[in-house]
Amino acid sequence: MRIGFVGAGRMGAPMVRRLSTAGHEVHVLAHDPEKRAALTESRVSATLQLSEIGTDADAVVVCVFTDEQVRAVCLDGDLPAAMPPGSALVVHTTTRPHTMTAVAERAAQYGVDVLDAPVSGGPHDIAAGTLTIFLGGTDTAVRRVRSMLSCYADPILHVGPLGSGQQVKLLNNAAFAAQLGMVVEIVRLADRFGLDEAMVLRALPHGSAGGRALAGAAARGSVGEFVTAVHGFLAKDVAEVRSAMAESGGDLGTLEPLIDALEHPVTG
Secondary structure, eight states, X not given: OEEEEEOOSTTHHHHHHHHHHTTOEEXXXXXXXXXXXXXXXXXXXXXXXXXXXXXXXXXXXEOOSSHHHHHHHHTSSSTTTTSOTTOXXXXXXXXXXXXXXXXXXXXXXXXXXXXXXXXXXXXXXXHHTOEEEEEESOHHHHHHHHHHHTTTEEEEEEEESTXXXXXXXXXXHHHHHHHHHHXXXXXXXXXXXXXXXXXXXXXXXGSTTOOHHHHHHHXXXXXXXHHHHHHHHHHHHHHHHHHHHHHTTOOOTTHHHHHHGGGSOOOO
16 A cells, blocks of 8 residues: 555554564655655655645555644645545544544545544554554545555454544543553552552562552552653643533543542652
């Protein structure tokens, strides 16, 4: 496939490598001279112009960091107007569901299919081909991009129509934030017992308390360090799910106090 790519950063760069290694023709937006040189060495073409990314592409992948950046690229920028009819626009960024609706409405004017495809995992999962994708879109569009996404993702979970991927991802991150908040509280209780935090974090993953949040904290030996490490993306996504819940007339319910605990992790 001919693939355009926007956002070849911490997550996007290993995606580009996997796509290129699999034999796809990848064209990347890259403003940084060093990044352009590195891409060229990897047999990936690079451009400074967003309008050139979609030219003759079968699909364009957007993997930027924020909802605002997605809007800048897909609503205020040259995508999807520069893409050929029948192509697909895949958005990996965690955004607000109504942002995807707006992008799809604009893309429809040019005959471009849109899929929201937020991810769960990190660069090491991409390198191993085991990234999780929550995919929202039509059955037809999903079939067209599944083989491309399988270069770096497994499982690829088609969770419903456009916007469903974002909703599932926001719920996933709300659950993760609540689990991490619970670990913060457990460490607080351990501190009252006079127990060593690192020892508790090493021990609990072997019992029924085990989970990804606890494992992440255990790997660093400190829940405070782990909260700091994940705060950037997690705070952003928790804000998005709170906003989405408020728009639907609800809230996070009993998850709220657990998530609030992340603001004051035990640091030793």
